[in-house]
Amino acid sequence: MNVAILGYGVVGSGVAKVIADCATGSCLNYVKDLAVTAIVDIREFPDDPYADIITKDAAKVFADPSIDIVVETIGGATIAYEYTKQALTAGKHVVTSNKELVALHGAELLEIAAEKNVRYLYEASVGGGIPIIRSLRRDLAGNRIERVSGIVNGTTNFILDRMEHGGIPFGQALTEAQELGYAEQDPAADVDGIDARRKLAILASLLMEEDIPDDIIYTEGIRHLQSVDTTIANRLGYKLKLIAAMTRDSEDRMTLIVAPHLVGETHPLASVHGVFNAIYVTGNAIGDAMFYGQGAGTLPTASAVVADIIEIATVPYHEACVERWLPLETDRLILHEEAQVHAFIRLSSAIADRVISALAAYEPRTVITENNSQAIEVGRSVFMSEGALAKCLEEAGVSTDDYAVLRILPL
Ligand code: HSE
Numbered sequence: 524m525n526v527a528i529l530g531y532g533v534v535g536s537g538v539a540k541v542i543a544d545c546a547t548g549s550c551l552n553y554v555k556d557l558a559v560t561a562i563v564d565i566r567e568f569p570d571d572p573y574a575d576i577i578t579k580d581a582a583k584v585f586a587d588p589s590i591d592i593v594v595e596t597i598g599g600a601t602i603a604y605e606y607t608k609q610a611l612t613a614g615k616h617v618v619t620s621n622k623e624l625v626a627l628h629g630a631e632l633l634e635i636a637a638e639k640n641v642r643y644l645y646e647a648s649v650g651g652g653i654p655i656i657r658s659l660r661r662d663l664a665g666n667r668i669e670r671v672s673g674i675v676n677g678t679t680n681f682i683l684d685r686m687e688h689g690g691i692p693f694g695q696a697l698t699e700a701q702e703l704g705y706a707e708q709d710p711a712a713d714v715d716g717i718d719a720r721r722k723l724a725i726l727a728s729l730l731m732e733e734d735i736p737d738d739i740i741y742t743e744g745i746r747h748l749q750s751v752d753t754t755i756a757n758r759l760g761y762k763l764k765l766i767a768a769m770t771r772d773s774e775d776r777m778t779l780i781v782a783p784h785l786v787g788e789t790h791p792l793a794s795v796h797g798v799f800n801a802i803y804v805t806g807n808a809i810g811d812a813m814f815y816g817q818g819a820g821t822l823p824t825a826s827a828v829v830a831d832i833i834e835i836a837t838v839p840y841h842e843a844c845v846e847r848w849l850p851l852e853t854d855r856l857i858l859h860e861e862a863q864v865h866a867f868i869r870l871s872s873a874i875a876d877r878v879i880s881a882l883a884a885y886e887p888r889t890v891i892t893e894n895n896s897q898a899i900e901v902g903r904s905v906f907m908s909e910g911a912l913a914k915c916l917e918e919a920g921v922s923t924d925d926y927a928v929l930r931i932l933p934l
Pocket of ligand 1: 651675676677678679705706707713718818819820
């Protein structure tokens with residue numbers, strides 16, 4: 524199989540390296556015959572070992588009958604979208620690491636692939652090197668997946684870890700994550716939860732076989748969190764993690780959320796540190812399973828891209844397992860406002876009385892006082908919906924800088 528790589532950056536160069544290593548015996552014997560025969564990039568790489576196959580002419584690559592598979596590692600949803608459509612239309616299989624593109628246009632691109640009898644595979648778009656997409660699509664296809672809870676953004680996991688263990692403020696931890704190359708070009712996508720919600724949209728679309736737009740997912744990032752939140756979490760027996768979660772009820776209705784959550788310290792997700800990701804899956808047959816590994820970085824992400832290439836090279840195209848995301852049926856979603864919430868709310872002591880009185884009907888309980896902040900628990904003794912919680916906070920007139928809702932991840 525001959526492979527063309529679009530975008531010779533962090534991930535694209537990793538793909539070239541993994542394939543080159545494979546040819547010299549680092550992989551299983553039956554996948555030795557892969558070769559990178561073209562690389563498309565607008566930049567010049569005169570001293571690169573692949574300099575003689577680097578071109579700016581994508582159209583020529585798509586027209587080349589010797590190319591079987593196109594790897595899209597450009598990122599973004601503009602030129603990558605156009606090139607992906609052109610490559611699929613030209614009858615090339617396409618493999619991508621581009622979560623933004625898959626979340627935004629996955630349904631359409633899968634449809635074009637189906638029409639052209641080629642594959643559009645996106646293992647590397649969620650969880651970096653973790654084999655989660657193929658595990659859900661193939662190995663767990665015999666299950667009804669009831670819940671997925673994931674740590675799917677390495678940057679925010681790294682930042683929360685540094686706030687907890689290094690005792691450093693959010694801004695300093697973010698600078699460290701940027702220096703280590705984990706963050707997106709615009710780190711707002713990481714810290715505001717957008718990257719995680721794109722990944723959740725991909726997982727939910729795959730599992731529900733419907734096109735779930737990422738912007739309908741209720742999303743909170745970690746920008747408003749303070750070191751005291753990790754201290755409160757620890758004192759209560761939890762770890763604070765940015766969780767992307769999907770729950771499916773017995774009527775096939777889903778709740779979807781990306782937000783900071785308290786994870787019980789004995790839960791497997793509590794031991795996921797630094798840039799590592801993990802996806803905790805509950806299926807009716809398998810029960811609980813956790814998939815763990817490096818969620819970002821050149822070689823881990825390239826490992827997932829190469830896994831898709833190997834699938835194309837070794838598994839014949841078969842109509843029976845063509846993936847399609849149909850238009851979303853609107854009654855499949857439980858509105859965020861209707862979802863049940865059980866949480867600790869961290870408040871500065873100055874506003875605590877106001878908030879406690881706005882929440883009075885829900886029997887709030889102050890459980891901890893720490894460093895001029897209080898944590899009060901709601902949703903344990905009296906049912907509380909997310910909508911009711913938001914309304915009470917609004918009535919209390921507090922601003923988002925004054926508090927944090929630390930939801931408890933259900934077991
Ligand atoms: N910025 C992303 C992260 C990269 O931190 O997880 C991998 O998708």
